[in-house]
Amino acid sequence: MSKTRIEHDAFGPVEIAADKYWGAQTQRALGVFEVGEEHFPTCLLRAFGLQKIAAARANLACGALDGTLAQAIVAAAGEVREGKFDTHFPLTIWQTGSGTQTNMNANEVIANRANEMLGQGLGGKSPVHPNDHVNASQSSNDSFPTVMHLVTVLELEDRLRPALTLLRDCLLERAAAFAGVVKIARTHLMDAVPMTMGQSFTAFAQQVSYALDRVDSTMPRLLSLPQGGTAAGTGINAPAEFAGRFCEELSKLTGRPFSSNPSKFEGMASHDALLEVSGALNVLATSLMKMANDVRWLGSGPRCGLGELKIPDDGLTSSIMPGKRNPTIAEVLAQACMQVMGNHATISIANASGNFELNVAKPVLIHNLLNSIRILADASRVFTLRLVQGLEVDEGRLARNVENALLLVTALNPLIGYDKVATITATALAQNMTPRAAALSLGLLDAATYDREVDAAKAAGISP
Numbered sequence: 086m087s088k089t090r091i092e093h094d095a096f097g098p099v100e101i102a103a104d105k106y107w108g109a110q111t112q113r114a115l116g117v118f119e120v121g122e123e124h125f126p127t128c129l130l131r132a133f134g135l136q137k138i139a140a141a142r143a144n145l146a147c148g149a150l151d152g153t154l155a156q157a158i159v160a161a162a163g164e165v166r167e168g169k170f171d172t173h174f175p176l177t178i179w180q181t182g183s184g185t186q187t188n189m190n191a192n193e194v195i196a197n198r199a200n201e202m203l204g205q206g207l208g209g210k211s212p213v214h215p216n217d218h219v220n221a222s223q224s225s226n227d228s229f230p231t232v233m234h235l236v237t238v239l240e241l242e243d244r245l246r247p248a249l250t251l252l253r254d255c256l257l258e259r260a261a262a263f264a265g266v267v268k269i270a271r272t273h274l275m276d277a278v279p280m281t282m283g284q285s286f287t288a289f290a291q292q293v294s295y296a297l298d299r300v301d302s303t304m305p306r307l308l309s310l311p312q313g314g315t316a317a318g319t320g321i322n323a324p325a326e327f328a329g330r331f332c333e334e335l336s337k338l339t340g341r342p343f344s345s346n347p348s349k350f351e352g353m354a355s356h357d358a359l360l361e362v363s364g365a366l367n368v369l370a371t372s373l374m375k376m377a378n379d380v381r382w383l384g385s386g387p388r389c390g391l392g393e394l395k396i397p398d399d400g401l402t403s404s405i406m407p408g409k410r411n412p413t414i415a416e417v418l419a420q421a422c423m424q425v426m427g428n429h430a431t432i433s434i435a436n437a438s439g440n441f442e443l444n445v446a447k448p449v450l451i452h453n454l455l456n457s458i459r460i461l462a463d464a465s466r467v468f469t470l471r472l473v474q475g476l477e478v479d480e481g482r483l484a485r486n487v488e489n490a491l492l493l494v495t496a497l498n499p500l501i502g503y504d505k506v507a508t509i510t511a512t513a514l515a516q517n518m519t520p521r522a523a524a525l526s527l528g529l530l531d532a533a534t535y536d537r538e539v540d541a542a543k544a545a546g547i548s549p
Contacts, residue, residue, distance in 0.1 A: 092208040106173045106207065108193030108215060114186040120179035125187065125448075126455050127171045132236035133191040134166030135338055136228060137219060140312075143330035144221050154199075154218050161198035162219075170194050178452045182438070182445025184229030192219040222323040226353050226443055227314040233451045237362060238307050238341055240458045241300055248462040249300075249369075252469045253293040259476055260286035267541045268393060268483050269490045278495050279487060279541040282393070282478050285379070292372040299365035306361060308343050310335075311352025317442045318350035356444055359454055360436040366457045367429040370422035373465065377419045380472070381412035392482050397475030414472040421464035428453040487541045494520045496539050497530075505529055 089100050094109035101112045141158040144150035150158075164170060173194050180186040192215035199213040200206070213219065220228075264283035269276050313328025315321050320328070328345040336343045346352040386392035387410075396412050403409035431453045435446035444450075487493070491510045498506055513523035524535050542548040 090206075090208045092210075101208065103207070106170060106194040106197045107175065107190055108197065108208065108210075110215075111176065111186065111190045111193055114176055114180060114190075118177065118180050118186070121177050123178045123452060124176070125174070125178060125452060126459065127168060128240055129232065129236045129451065129455060130171055130174050130191075131166050131168055132232045132239065133188075134162045134164070134195075135335065136232050136235060136312075137162035137191060137195055138166065139331050139334040139338060140221070140223055140228075141219075142334040143327050144324075146330050146334075147222070147324040147327050149221055149324055149327070150218060153203075154213055157199035157202050157213055158195060158219055160202055161195045164198060165191065165195060170198070178448040180448055182447055183225045183443060184232075184447045184451075185225035187448070188220070188225040188228050189215065192216065195219045222315070222327045223312070224315040226316055227311045227318075227349065229447055230353055230356065230444075231310045231312040233356065233359060233447065233454075234307050234310055235335070235339070235343075236451070237359060237454060237458070238304070239339070240455060240462075241303075241307075241362070242341075245300065245458050245462040245465075246297065248466040248469075249293055249297050252465045252473065253290050253297070255469045255473045256286050256290035256293065259473060260284075260290060263478055265547060266478050266480060266483060267487050267545050267547070269486050269492075276490055276492055278492050279490070279544040281545050281547055282483070284545070289376050289379075292376070293369075296365070296369040296372060299368060300362070303358065303362045303365055306358035308341060309346040309352070309358070310343055311346050311349045313345060314349025314353050318348075318353050320349065350442060354439045354442050354444055356436050356447070356450060359450060360432055363429045363432040363454055363457065366425055366454075366461060369461060370425035370429075370457075373461070373468075374419050374422035377415040377422070377468070380476070381415040384412060387479075392479055393486070395477040395479055397472060397477075399471060412472075414468055418464045418468045421460040425457040425461060428457045432457075489519060490541075491520050493539050493541060493544065494524065496544050497524075497535075500534075500538055501529055 088103055090103045091098050092101055092109040093099070096113070099109040099112045101108070138159050141150060141155045141162065145152060145155040174187065174190050176186050176190055196210065196213045196215035196219050197207045200209060200211065203212060205211065260283045262283070263286060264281060266282040267279050268282050270278055270280040310332060312331045313320055313323055315323050332343045332345050380394060380396070383391055384394040384396040387395065396410070398410055399413050401411070401413055403411070432450050435450035436444070438444060438446040491513055494506050494509050497509070509520055509524045509527060509529065512527060513520045516523065521535055521539070524530060525532060540548065
C-alpha cells in the first residue's frame with residue numbers, strides 16, 4: 086500500500102502522506118511557511134468545526150448546498166469539533182494575514198472526511214469539494230474572523246470566567262476569615278494606620294469582580310459576526326439571507342446569541358472588539374500581578390521578613406538551601422501576567438495592521454489573545470487552589486506590629502493637634518519605645534485618655 090497519495094489543485098499535482106486528511110493547499114503551505122513552532126490551540130481548530138457546521142446548515146437552508154452533501158459536511162465538521170482531527174492541522178500561525186491557510190486546512194480535512202463517509206477515497210474532491218461545498222458562501226476573510234470571535238467567546242465564558250469566579254469567591258472567604266485581624270496598613274511601603282487583613286482581601290476580591298465586569302462588557306461586540314461579508318465585505322457569492330441564517334445556526338449550536346454585524350466591512354478590516362478584550366485582560370493582569378506581589382511580600386521571611394501571612398507549603402524547595410520555601414505559585418501568576426502584558430502590545434499592533442478592507446495580522450492577533458485567556462485562567466485557578474485557599478495569618482506577629490506602630494497616634498490629631506502628635510512619633514522612634522510610652526513620657530495626656538482614644542480596632546473600623 087502506497088504511503089503517499091497525489092492530489093491536484095490549480096497549480097498541479099501535490100504529494101501528500103496517505104494517512105493525512107489535509108489537502109493540496111495545506112501541503113503547499115507547509116513547504117512555504119517554514120517559520121516557528123507556534124501552532125493554534127485546539128480550541129480554535131474545534132471552533133472551525135462549529136463554524137463549518139453552521140455554514141453548511143445555512144447553505145442548505147438557502148438552497149446553496151445539496152442535502153446529501155450538507156449532511157456529510159455537518160457530520161465531518163462535527164468530528165473536527167470533537168477534536169478527532171486535531172493532529173491534521175499541521176500549520177503554524179505564521180501564514181498569510183487573513184488566516185487563509187488554516188481556513189483551507191479545515192475545508193480540506195472536512196471535505197476528505199465527508200467523502201470518506203460517502204464511500205470515496207481521500208484526495209478526490211468528489212462529491213464534496215473543499216472550496217465549492219465546504220467553503221460555499223464563504224471566504225477566509227470573513228470565516229477566519231468569525232472563528233476568532235467564536236473561540237474568544239467560548240474561551241472567556243467556559244475557561245476564564247469560572248477561574249475568576251473561583252478566585253473572587255475564595256478571596257471573599259479569606260476576607261471574612263481575616264475580618265477581625267488588625268494589621269498596620271502600608272503606604273509608600275512604610276507603616277501607616279491600622280486596618281484589617283480582611284480589608285486587604287476585600288480589595289483583591291473587588292478587583293477580580295471588576296475584571297469580570299470588564300470581560301462581560303465586551304460580549305456585545307464579540308457576539309456580532311462578520312460572516313457573510315465574503316471577500317471584501319460586500320457578500321459576493323453568498324445568498325442574501327446567508328449571514329442571518331448562519332448566526333441562527335451558530336446560536337443553536339452554542340447557546341450564545343450571535344448576530345450578524347451590520348457592517349461586515351468593520352468586522353473584516355479591523356478587530357477592535359478583540360483588542361477591547363485584550364485590554365480587559367491587560368487590566369486583569371495588572372490586578373493579579375499586584376495581588377501576587379502583595380501576597381508574597383506579606384508572606385516574606387517567614388522569620389526575617391514581614392511574615393504576616395503564612396503561605397501554604399507547595400512541597401518544593403531550594404536546590405541548595407534545604408527546607409527553604411518560596412512563593413512559587415505567586416511567581417507563576419506574576420510571570421503569566423507579564424506575558425499577557427506583552428501579548429497586549431502585540432495585539433494592539435496587530436489590530437492596527439489593517440490595509441483598506443482587510444486586517445492582515447489575524448493569526449498572530451488571535452494566537453496571542455487565546456494565549457492570554459488560557460494562561461490567566463490557568464494561573465488564576467492554580468493561585469486560588471494552591472495558595473489563596475490555604476493562606477493563614479500570623480496573629481502574634483500582627484499584634485506585635487500593631488503595638489509598635491508609630492502611626493496609631495494619628496487618632497490623637499483631633500485631640501492634641503498634628504504637631505504634638507508628630508513629637509510623640511519622633512520621640513518613640515528616637516528612643517525606641519512604643520508610641521504609648523512616648524506620649525506618657527512627654528506628659529501630653531494620661532494613660533486612660535490614650536487608651537480610650539488610640540484603639541487599633543476602632544481605627545480599622547471594626548469596633549464602635
